[in-house]
Amino acid sequence: MPVKIKIHKNSALTKASIERTLEKFNHEGELIGTGYRNVIKILDIEGERYNIKGFKVPNVVNKIVYRFFRKSKAERSFLYAQRLLDSGILTPSPEAYIEYTSLFVFGKSYYISKQLNYDFTIRKLIDEPQCEDYENILRQFTQFTFQLHEKGIHFLDHSPGNTLIKKDGDDYKFYLVDLNRMEFKTLSYNERLANFARLSPKDYMLDIISDEYAKLINKPHAEVRERMYYFSQKFSSSFKKKEAFKKKYYFWRKKKN
Known part of the structure; x- marks a missing residue:
C-alpha cells in the first residue's frame, strides 16, 4: 500500500529514519502493555527514544470510513497533541503519523511521539491508596482536569492509564496520552462530572475528587459527590455488562472454531 508520512515541523525525524524504524517495528523494541489491540513500542531512532503506537487495521466498514470520510486515529492523535500543547496542556511531543492506504481502503497507521520519562500514572492511586502524598496528588489531578474543562477539552478516554505524572518539587505535572478520542467544546455541568467516571469506582477517591472539584x-x-457517584456507578455497570458479553461471545467463537 502507498504510505503517507507526516512529520512535525519541529521533529528531528526524517522520512528515511521512520521507514527504517517501521521495517523493524514487528520484531524489535520494548512492548508497552499486552499488544492485544493496538501495539505500542519504545524504539531508539538515531539515539533518541520514541513511543510508536501501531493502530489495529480497522474493520471492513472503517477501512472505507477512514479512507474517505474521517481522519484516522493516528492523524487525530497527532493533531490533538498539538492542539493540547497550544492550549497549555502537557502531552508527549508529537513527532509524526503514518498511514498506509490503497485507492479505496485504509490500512495500517502509526503515531509517533517522544518517549516521556514519567514517575507513575493515576492507576498508582487506585492500586496503592496508602501511597505517599496520595490526597495532594489527587487534588492536583482534579485541578488539572478542571483546567481541561475550562479550556473546552473533553478527553473521552480519561482513564487511569492515560495520564502520566511527573513529580516536580512539591507539585506534579500531568501529561495526557492515548489522544484519538476528544471533543473540543463548552462542557455542560453533567459532562464535566461524568468525565471522572472512568477513573475509579473507589468511593474514597471520588470523595476527594468531588470535594476539590x-x-x-x-x-x-x-451535590457534586452524588452526581459523580451516579456517573461512576453507571459506567461501572455498563462496563461489566460489556465485559460479560465479550466473554460469552469469545467463548462461543472459540468453541465454534
Whole structure:
C-alpha cells in the first residue's frame, strides 16, 4: 500500500529514519502493555527514544470510513497533541503519523511521539491508596482536569492509564496520552462530572475528587459527590455488562472454531 508520512515541523525525524524504524517495528523494541489491540513500542531512532503506537487495521466498514470520510486515529492523535500543547496542556511531543492506504481502503497507521520519562500514572492511586502524598496528588489531578474543562477539552478516554505524572518539587505535572478520542467544546455541568467516571469506582477517591472539584466550580460538595457517584456507578455497570458479553461471545467463537 502507498504510505503517507507526516512529520512535525519541529521533529528531528526524517522520512528515511521512520521507514527504517517501521521495517523493524514487528520484531524489535520494548512492548508497552499486552499488544492485544493496538501495539505500542519504545524504539531508539538515531539515539533518541520514541513511543510508536501501531493502530489495529480497522474493520471492513472503517477501512472505507477512514479512507474517505474521517481522519484516522493516528492523524487525530497527532493533531490533538498539538492542539493540547497550544492550549497549555502537557502531552508527549508529537513527532509524526503514518498511514498506509490503497485507492479505496485504509490500512495500517502509526503515531509517533517522544518517549516521556514519567514517575507513575493515576492507576498508582487506585492500586496503592496508602501511597505517599496520595490526597495532594489527587487534588492536583482534579485541578488539572478542571483546567481541561475550562479550556473546552473533553478527553473521552480519561482513564487511569492515560495520564502520566511527573513529580516536580512539591507539585506534579500531568501529561495526557492515548489522544484519538476528544471533543473540543463548552462542557455542560453533567459532562464535566461524568468525565471522572472512568477513573475509579473507589468511593474514597471520588470523595476527594468531588470535594476539590466542588470548590473549583463553586457548587455544594454533597451535590457534586452524588452526581459523580451516579456517573461512576453507571459506567461501572455498563462496563461489566460489556465485559460479560465479550466473554460469552469469545467463548462461543472459540468453541465454534
